[in-house]
Amino acid sequence: MSEIITVIAPVNIAVIKYWGKRDEDLILPLNDSVSATLDTNIMCAKTSVCARPEFKEDGIWLNGKKESFYSPRLQNCLREIKARAAAEKSVTEDFLQWKVHVCSENNFPTAAGLASSAAGYACLVTALAKLYKVKSDVSSIARLGSGSACRSVYGGFVRWHAGTNTDGSDSVATQIADQTHWPEMQALILVAGDTKKKTSSTVGMRIAVETSELLKHRIKYCVPQRTEEIIQAIKERDFSKFAEITMKDSNQFHAVCLDSYPPCVYMTDVSHLVSYVIHKYNEISGSIKVAYTFDAGPNACLYLLEKDVPQVISLIRHIFPSSNPDKFVTGLQSKEEALSPVFL
Numbered sequence: 001m002s003e004i005i006t007v008i009a010p011v012n013i014a015v016i017k018y019w020g021k022r023d024e025d026l027i028l029p030l031n032d033s034v035s036a037t038l039d040t041n042i043m044c045a046k047t048s049v050c051a052r053p054e055f056k057e058d059g060i061w062l063n064g065k066k067e068s069f070y071s072p073r074l075q076n077c078l079r080e081i082k083a084r085a086a087a088e089k090s091v092t093e094d095f096l097q098w099k100v101h102v103c104s105e106n107n108f109p110t111a112a113g114l115a116s117s118a119a120g121y122a123c124l125v126t127a128l129a130k131l132y133k134v135k136s137d138v139s140s141i142a143r144l145g146s147g148s149a150c151r152s153v154y155g156g157f158v159r160w161h162a163g164t165n166t167d168g169s170d171s172v173a174t175q176i177a178d179q180t181h182w183p184e185m186q187a188l189i190l191v192a193g194d195t196k197k198k199t200s201s202t203v204g205m206r207i208a209v210e211t212s213e214l215l216k217h218r219i220k221y222c223v224p225q226r227t228e229e230i231i232q233a234i235k236e237r238d239f240s241k242f243a244e245i246t247m248k249d250s251n252q253f254h255a256v257c258l259d260s261y262p263p264c265v266y267m268t269d270v271s272h273l274v275s276y277v278i279h280k281y282n283e284i285s286g287s288i289k290v291a292y293t294f295d296a297g298p299n300a301c302l303y304l305l306e307k308d309v310p311q312v313i314s315l316i317r318h319i320f321p322s323s324n325p326d327k328f329v330t331g332l333q334s335k336e337e338a339l340s341p342v343f344l
């Protein structure tokens with residue numbers, strides 16, 4: 001019987017969005033992406049794994065509900081971890097034969113555009129690697145679960161290089177700067193809707209690849225330059241440049257979603273109100289103080305500097321009087337207080 005291994009993993013929110021695959025099985029993207037990994041104090045996945053000779057089959061429970069383990073993504077992750085364990089001779093042959101049970105919970109809305117697949121698969125492969133005593137880097141295995149998960153394996157600011165190889169060997173995530181590089185940087189999560197999205201990210205980006213002309217333009221003419229510029233802004237801690245690119249990229253990503261046929265509508269009236277309010281606030285401030293970005297869902301992630309947090313919290317309270325902004329800011333590194341997202 002194996003011990004039960006439990007690990008937690010963070011979400012990451014992209015500032016240059018990944019949207020579109022060139023290979024659906026290996027999960028190879030059409031473009032580079034850039035993200036910040038948020039502190040696990042605010043949102044995280046928590047996954048326990050265990051292997052036993054008496055288990056009849058592999059099993060997974062997600063947020064308390066049994067799900068099928070026969071998903072190609074789960075199968076690929078488990079197979080690759082076991083292949084590494086076999087190559088590294090880290091566990092016995094017998095142990096590799098035992099079936100595994102997985103139990104995972106997210107402490108934030110699942111499949112609602114808050115990167116649950118990123119935290120979830122980063123967590124799963126990290127837990128499995130620990131169970132099978134795999135020592136090598138597991139980011140590329142997390143990618144087989146969900147593309148964005150390869151970035152959640154690292155802290156701070158992370159780039160996922162699209163790569164060009166057909167086997168995916170150069171489609172890897174690398175750290176741009178660690179979590180101590182820009183300690184003033186904060187992220188504020190505004191939950192505008194916590195229900196499961198109608199179109200998953202996987203399906204949404206498939207439709208975009210098949211039908212959107214704008215996606216082609218974005219990949220060829222916009223993302224490469226933006227990626228270089230935002231990396232430069234991160235390295236120089238140039239907030240206004242960082243924020244401008246972040247907002248433009250979020251807007252273009254949602255324009256691609258609308259350009260898809262049938263269109264994918266992820267943002268709601270509340271999301272658009274958040275975007276409007278942030279632009280007005282920046283205009284009145286005379287410089288860019290806050291950036292919004294929306295993943296494939298209605299919820300906003302605001303990036304802002306610590307000094308501006310109190311005023312932005314007052315603003316959110318004013319616009320959304322029934323929201324619960326108690327403590328809801330996170331840095332990119334550990335803070336002592338317990339933090340949670342705001343429900344608008």
Ligand code: ADP
Pocket residue numbers: 045046062104105106109110111112113114115116117118119120121123124146199200201202295296297
């Ligand atoms: P999100 O915007 O939350 O990332 P996605 O559509 O990309 O939404 O992916 C949601 C899917 O990710 C879920 O339906 C589930 O299959 C998977 N997922 C989410 N959380 C976990 C988890 N903790 N462990 C394993 N898989 C997870």
Ligand code: DP6
Pocket residue numbers: 013014016017018019027033115117118145146147148149201202203294295296
């Ligand atoms: C909008 O990584 O969830 O959050 O690879 O099909 O699992 P799959 O998709 P996923 O897509 C994330 C899309 C995004 C942007 C991003 O995180 O870069």
Ligand code: CO
Pocket residue numbers: 115116117118146148201
């Ligand atoms: Co996702």
